[in-house]
Amino acid sequence: MEASGFTHFQQSGTGAIRKYYNYVRVTPMVQSLDALGQAWPLHDEVAEAGHYAATLDTGIRCEITVGAKVAVHRYTFPEHRSARVVVDLSCGGLGIEHGRTVPLRAQVESLGGGRAQGTVVLEGVPLSVYVEVGTPGWRQMLWHDRRLIEGGTRLDFDRIRHTTLRPFGLIFMGPAAAGQRVEVRIGFSLRGCEQARENLRRECGEGRPAFTAVQARTKARWREHVGRVEVEGGTPARREVFATALYHSLIKPCFADDESPFWPSSGPFAFDVCTMWDIYKTQLPLLTTICPDRAVDLLESLVRVCEEEGNFPIGYRMARGADRFFRQASALAHTALADAHALGIGDLDWNWALVHMVDDLRRMYGEDFFEHGVVHPISHTLDLAYAHHCTSGVARALNDKRLADDLDARSRWWRSAFDPTTGLLVDSSFYEGGRWNYSFRLLHDMAGRIELAGGDEAFVAMLDAFFGYGARPVVQPGVRPDPVEMAAGYALNRFEGLNNEPDMEAPWSYHYAGRPDRTAEVVHAALTWQFGTGPGGLPGNDDSGGLSSWYLWASLGLFPVAGQSLFLVSAPAFERAVLHVRDREFVIETSGHRETPISSDGLERTPPTRYVRxxxxxxxxxxxxxxxxxxVHAGGRLRLELGSEPSDWGRGVRPPSAGR
Structure with a gap:
């Protein structure tokens, strides 16, 4: 691994998205400015919640911790007559084609005494910083185009283009004794330098070392959040994967309370929701369960975004402008709003929220859906029908029966998305998938969906074909598969291993056909074979914690049906688990749990399928x-008797369906 410095604001586990932020790069150096941007090998890396450390090839030990709105760096230098810390305010994005983020405007001011501030407008958003560097006796200067500006205290750029951008920023420099520590404290704000300074004062105090205190607070906060889900049993490796998944599940969305640059009032501002398509099925139900206050804050923020910009975003980034992820899906915020309302959490103005939910159904693809009852890409037809169902539940609970009935009628248009001769979705274009991937969504009318497929047996046979149940193993693609090899794999129309969002809920479709035993088989095979502790320990992009949240729920033996305030139950991977839901506990206990053989890498390699009897x-x-x-939210105790053979449990009483 190599690094050219340490940046702020990153994505978490996303795939081909080019918006990776990487703003405000801080680089400790013993070279001249001409070497800025060079990458040095990293040694002795340490990574844990709230703390990262590594040693550059130059001999500088680097440590970084963060708070809610601050970052604190600590650099330990070797002896050198001209050590330096360089802050680059011009960089952003990725060093790939079309991946760079170019500032539109910027101003930087050196205040003296180890203090500086600046604002950089990136994609329409003003990111302000207030910087303190604890280096008594060091010089501080501005620089532009890798050249120092003698005597200058301010840089102003009123208009920057790709062709005119030259790097710029601040430099702090001076002699360093061997082992000398230099601390860099940065406050951030989206509402100006003065608020950035106040954020720094609030979290770090006034001009004194803060690394240890900030790290301790952040570590304690993470410990408290991760402690909201506890498990017992299983191998050490499985518990390690579980704990890592829980950490990943809580990194996003990102909140900057009282920091919206787009509206003046206080309140939560979720500035990085990337994207709802990634997180609405698994991660948002997790937040709603163990962090309900933050989940409500997210919904309040999304309602405000809809109010200000005209639509609920499918994804929301630290950028001004219309939603950029509309191709992924439609009307996904409705599922989280419906769940929160059904659970009675938070103090949202639900009549006002309902107004926006209804209006949003007519925007973008929704207008064609309203007029024709079907829209392409065909998956948006399912999204919109489902969103009508979710909105109907809120309307009915608010005693607007006429609206609820109208929404219910439109929610039944999901049928227009399917071909009754095949039982699958009609031909269409699909976002990162195909009609097989999208054909096993957990709809609000699964009884009707299964009937359309030809009944329970026909539906199970389709699922078996999708998962390759009982089929011969397929040849896996090589390290660099050629197009022919990839085309042969896609032609199978098979489950791809949870490496994309449409497949996450498919295993639980068996429940609705009376086969929770098959759900257990498929899910536990995935838990066992597709997740691990080393490189390649995830079967695909973590996608802002969506995949890790899937692992958590599957390991607990629960799966949330987003928008229906429902959990499906299967065999857990742990002997006992406790969910801390506000001031209550929901306990999952098992009897007949079985430990499985462990391979040399510490992982279970025999699927530990135990059926709920x-x-x-x-x-x-x-x-x-x-x-x-x-x-679940009320707290209580779920006790599951497990066995090595399936029983009739769960076969007779199907999960609720709007069609019956």
Whole structure:
């Protein structure tokens, strides 16, 4: 690994998105400015929640920690007559074609005494910083185009273009004794330098070393959040993967409370939701369960974005302008809003939220859906029908029966997306998938969906074909597969291993056909074979924590049906688990849990499939393979008897369906 410095604001596990921020690069150096941008090998890396450390090839030990709105760097220099810390305010994005983020305007001011400030407008957003560097006796200067500006205290750029951009920023320089530590404290704000300074004062104090204190607070905060889900049993490797997945699940969305540059009032501002398509099925239900206050803050922020910009975003980034992810899906915020309303969490103005939910259904692809009952890409037809169902539930709960009935009628238009002769979606274009991937969505009318496919047996046979159940193994692509090799794999129309969002919920479709045993087989095979502790430990992009959240729910033996305030129940991977839901505990206990053989790398390599043979909830028999989300949020005890052979449990009572 190599590094040219340390930047701020990053994406988390996303794939081909080119918006990676990487703003405000800080580089400790013992070379001249001409070497800025050079990458040095990293040694002795340490990475944990709230702390990163590594040693550059130049001998400089680098440590970084962060707070809510601050970052603190600590650099330990070797002896050198001209050590330096360089702050580059011009960089952003990725060093690939079309991946660079170019500032539109900027101003930087050197205040003296180790202090400086600046604002850089990036994609229409003013990012302000206030910087303090604890280097008594060091010089501080501005620089532009890798040249020092003698005597200058301010840089102003009123108009920057790709062709006119030259790097610019600040430099702090002076002699360093061996082992001398230099601390760099940075406050951030989207509302100007004065607020950036106040944010720094609030979290770091006034002009004194703050690294240890900020790191301790951040570490404690992470410990408290990660501690909201506890598990017992399983191998050490499985528990390690679980803990890592929980950490990944809580990195995004990003909040900057009271920091919106687009509206003046205070309140939550979720400036990086990338994207709802990634997180609405698994991660948002996790936030709603263990961090309900933050989940409500997100929804309040999304309502405000809709109010200000005219639509609920599919993805929201630190950038001004219309939603840029509309090709992925339509009307996904409706699912999280419906769940929050059904659970009665938060204090949103629900009548006002309903107005925006209804209006949003008519925007973008929604207008064609409203007029024709079908829209392409065909997956948007399913999205919009489902969003109508979610919105109908909120309207009915608010006693607007006429609106609810109208929305219900449109929610039944999901049928127009399917070809009754095949039981699959009609031919269309699809975002990162095909009609097989998208044909097993957990719709609000799964009874009707299964009937359209020809009944339970026909639907299960389709799912079996998709997952390759009982089929011969396929040849996996090589390291650099050629187009012919890839085309042969795509032609199978098979499950790709959870490496894309449409496949996340497909295993649980078996539940609706009375086959929770098959769900357990497919899910536990994925948990066992597709996740690990080393490189390649995820079967695809983590996508802002969406995939890690899937792993969490699957390991707990639960799966949230977003928008229906429902959890499907399957065999957990751990003997016991506790979810801390506000001031309550939801406990999942098992009997008959079995440890499995462990390979040399510490992982379980025999799928530990244990079928649920019977269940009780708070001591009462539970014959259905699902729970209301309210049951989980109320706290209680789910006890599952596991066995090596399936039983009739969960086959007779199907999860709720709007069609019956």
């Amino acid at each position: 019977s269940a009780t909830l708070n001591g009462e028999p539970l014959g259905a393979a699902y729970l209301r989300a309210a049951d």
